[in-house]
Amino acid sequence: MKQTLFSTVLDNGIVLLGEALPSLESVAIAFHTPAGGIHDGPNRCGLATLCGEMMIRGAGNRNGRAIVEDLEGSGVQWSQAVSTSHASFSGAMVARQLSDALPIYADILRCPLLEEDQLENARQIVLQNLAGTDDDPSHRTMLALRKIHYPSPWGMPSEGLTAEVAGLGIEDVRAFVKNHVRPQNTIIAIAGRIDWDDFVANIQRLFGDWDATGQDTVTTGLRGEHLRHVFHESQQTHIALAWSAPPYKSDDSYECTAALAVLGGGSSSRLFSEVRERRGLCYSVSAGYQTQRDFAAALCYAGTTAARAQETLDVMCAEINRLPGTIEADELERVKARAKSGLVMQQESSAARAGAIARQWYHLGKVRTLAEELDRYDTLTVGSIESWLAHNKPGPLSVVFLGREPLEVPIAFSA
Amino acid sequence: MPFLREQLANGLEIVAETTDDALSTSIGCFVKAGARDESDDLWGASHFLEHMIFKGTADLSGDEINRRFDWMGASANAFTNEEDTVYYATVLPKQQHEATDLLSRMMRPALRDEDFATEKLVILEEIRMYDDQPPFGADDRCRSAFFRSHPLSRSVLGTVASIEALPVEAMREYHRRRYSPGNIVLAATGAVDFAALVASAERLCGDWQSQPTINRCVPVPPPPESTLSHIVRSTATLEYAISMSAGPSENDPDRFAAKLLSVVLGDDSGSRLYWAIVDSGEAEHASCHHQDFLDAGLFATQLSCDALDVVDLLGRIEEIYTSAAAQGITSKEFTQARNKLAGRVVLAGERPRRRLFDIGLEWSHSGTYRTVADNLRIVEELSLDDLHRVLARWPLHGPAATVLAGPYTADSSQLLAD
Incomplete structure (x- = not known):
């Protein structure tokens, strides 16, 4: 399949990435600036998220309302989000609207107003979202798992902590934006019906003289306990498990993700078959992979009625334990088929491709071609996965239960 | 295509x-x-x-x-x-x-x-x-x-x-x-x-046996008197409110205008509800969406907020709907919402799976087919008058069923007593 990828780095360090998808009418663009939650600092959990909210509440000569009205008036589907590593501002639109949208995004990144009279409303939005998270048991479970599995600050919730968001001031916001929203390591990714030369010229004009500088000082701290019960008044108990996995930049992440897909990646996976289909223990069960730049985790999740939660956990752990040495060729063929067709179908979405090429650059410092990825999947064999599993047995587990009662972790995995 | x-x-x-x-x-x-x-x-x-x-x-x-x-x-x-x-x-x-x-x-x-x-x-x-x-x-x-x-x-x-x-x-x-x-x-x-x-x-x-066709449409009862009830969830952090009022059905030509109206009034961003309630951080969420069925339609308003604010915010939403009916929609609001909807139509039309749902459901319900260009034309031909007609035919501040779920408070108790 023909694929047209572009990349260039501006003098000030901004990385521009592009993929032409000429059969589409749309373009999707995302600006990822390295102002994520890991930079919040002690007792300021949620600062990056508050800053992301503040940046769209006024920039350049537009107030917050004008930003939204001008984007939406051009038919731009916009979004703003803060993750562990980045603050991201995205938009998808009919291609001809791009030239109207770019100056607005340039203002948001380069000259946010950060006005004090917007702070309380922005803070209330962050606090409202945190209150909403309180009512979402599965989300709370995964947040708790991240917190105990990853070392600080990587496990801290980028959404923030209510008590710490409450104490943030306008000077915290201004200092954070000044220090972290800067061209160095900012990634701008675009995909869809693009004219690359024209796009680069536009970005050069809007961002070429941006010379802000700052410093990243992330100190990786300690991990928390490996087992946590979060009391929650609910009918269901939510179970989340994690263990260490190689990060995406490590070549053996393919062996790892393939093994995880055998375990819980599709409707014919072992967890789905054994926990849901065979025993009817739950509606939702899965295994997946989550990566930071330097470390990653294998994750499993299930939600089930309290009375059946222990059996669910026992079956999940038995399947995790059984994985090394038992992978069959037809399981691997299914995993490869799903992964490869997913990669091809991603080419039909400008937003998915803009996200994928940015993610690859962040993790690898380059964009892998579709052919490279497909070829890498072809190299996977039962032998290569088993060999990897033999040296990387699942565990030790980080475990979270959210519900009325704690559960017993099976002996094979207990700390 | x-x-x-x-x-x-x-x-x-x-x-x-x-x-x-x-x-x-x-x-x-x-x-x-x-x-x-x-x-x-x-x-x-x-x-x-x-x-x-x-x-x-x-x-x-x-x-x-x-x-x-x-x-x-x-x-x-x-x-x-x-x-x-x-x-x-x-x-x-x-x-x-x-x-x-x-x-x-x-x-x-x-x-x-x-x-x-x-x-x-x-x-x-x-x-x-x-x-x-x-x-x-x-x-x-x-x-x-x-x-x-x-x-x-x-x-x-x-x-x-x-x-x-x-x-x-x-x-x-x-x-x-x-x-x-x-x-x-x-x-x-x-x-x-x-x-x-x-x-x-x-x-x-080819060998599946036919069965008699079953008529699925039945007369819709007239809009109810307004009702209000409460599901007590004392452990919930926020209060959740849903309100439904009558709207056009699938076979009513005003259904497209109804969708555009809901973008103006209650889209997740840039709408009247968004600017009045969400942008200020008073609610976690406030939105209005039009939903249509074979023989009925409705506008669903959803709100989540602190339990202490729910009475006030429901009142303000009603004021927003009343004001829209009395004073109308501005041409600026109309144009912005129409452009937004047109952008969505184009983006949604690019993915075969999304088109599958649009085409399959439309054909299954009405035996009609529209291209992406047809959908775009419908959006672009809507006028401010169409939206005002929808507001007159289906007033969102009219009779509605409302249900709250969340912590029971003195305020919500008062609302129920009223």
Whole structure:
């Protein structure tokens, strides 16, 4: 399949990435600036998220309302989000609207107003979202798992902590934006019906003289306990498990993700078959992979009625334990088929491709071609996965239960 | 993008919008069976049956079905709502035959006793999962209060009691009546070999027995007096409110204007509700959406906020609706919302799977087909007068069913007393 990828780095360090998808009418663009939650600092959990909210509440000569009205008036589907590593501002639109949208995004990144009279409303939005998270048991479970599995600050919730968001001031916001929203390591990714030369010229004009500088000082701290019960008044108990996995930049992440897909990646996976289909223990069960730049985790999740939660956990752990040495060729063929067709179908979405090429650059410092990825999947064999599993047995587990009662972790995995 | 249609002698319809250079093929079986087609003793049967369809046929086990979808690299799933049960698979074009074969065979399930007993446990887990999540059943309660005796009043999942009481024989009979060929549309989008699709359908579905057609539309009762009720969830952090008022149905030409009106008034961003309540951080969420059915329609307003603020914010939402009806929509608001909707139409039209749902549901309900360009033209030809007519015909500040779910407070107690 023909694929047209572009990349260039501006003098000030901004990385521009592009993929032409000429059969589409749309373009999707995302600006990822390295102002994520890991930079919040002690007792300021949620600062990056508050800053992301503040940046769209006024920039350049537009107030917050004008930003939204001008984007939406051009038919731009916009979004703003803060993750562990980045603050991201995205938009998808009919291609001809791009030239109207770019100056607005340039203002948001380069000259946010950060006005004090917007702070309380922005803070209330962050606090409202945190209150909403309180009512979402599965989300709370995964947040708790991240917190105990990853070392600080990587496990801290980028959404923030209510008590710490409450104490943030306008000077915290201004200092954070000044220090972290800067061209160095900012990634701008675009995909869809693009004219690359024209796009680069536009970005050069809007961002070429941006010379802000700052410093990243992330100190990786300690991990928390490996087992946590979060009391929650609910009918269901939510179970989340994690263990260490190689990060995406490590070549053996393919062996790892393939093994995880055998375990819980599709409707014919072992967890789905054994926990849901065979025993009817739950509606939702899965295994997946989550990566930071330097470390990653294998994750499993299930939600089930309290009375059946222990059996669910026992079956999940038995399947995790059984994985090394038992992978069959037809399981691997299914995993490869799903992964490869997913990669091809991603080419039909400008937003998915803009996200994928940015993610690859962040993790690898380059964009892998579709052919490279497909070829890498072809190299996977039962032998290569088993060999990897033999040296990387699942565990030790980080475990979270959210519900009325704690559960017993099976002996094979207990700390 | 040619549109092609064929019908088998037994009534099964096959439709496709073909895009030769698409990278994927999406195929779906659209069954005219949903919660509205159930009786009290079948409550939840449509959704339960959707699960059972994946448990196997006379010669395919459930495991084998799951393995085959994964082997194809398919993105496959199903959903059930008030009016439809839809089974779909998106695959690479070379897998069209396999995907069509499997989906078609699944429409004739074994419905084995032992699978029924195991899957019943999964359905009960699904009910409990949603019951633990916002809006804690307020949506189902509100629909029930709004539609009262109309078939659309029924929740899709059913209840723990109705699922526990459902016998497998009743499901088999429900399947026999509802999954007849005249009640199913086989639709495809993307890179479709239509001749092969029809040949597959003829071979796999041609011997399905027809059943009498069932009229699904019934008269809609007049709008109710306003009602208000409360589901107490003392451990919830926020209060969740849902309010439903009458709107145009699927066969009313004003349904497109109603959707645009809901963008102006209650879109997730940039709308009147957003600027009045969400942007200030007073609510976690406030929105209004139009939903249409075969014979009815509604505007659903959703709010989540601190329990202490819910009375005030519901009052302010009503003021926003009253003001829109009295003073109208500005041309600036109208233009912005129309451009926003037009952008959505173009973006949604790019993915074969999304087009599959649009085309399959539209054809299943009304036997009509519209291209992306047709949809864009409809949006672009809407006028401010159309929106004002909708506001006059279906006043959002008029009679509504409202349900709150969350911590019970003195304020919400007062609201209920009023």
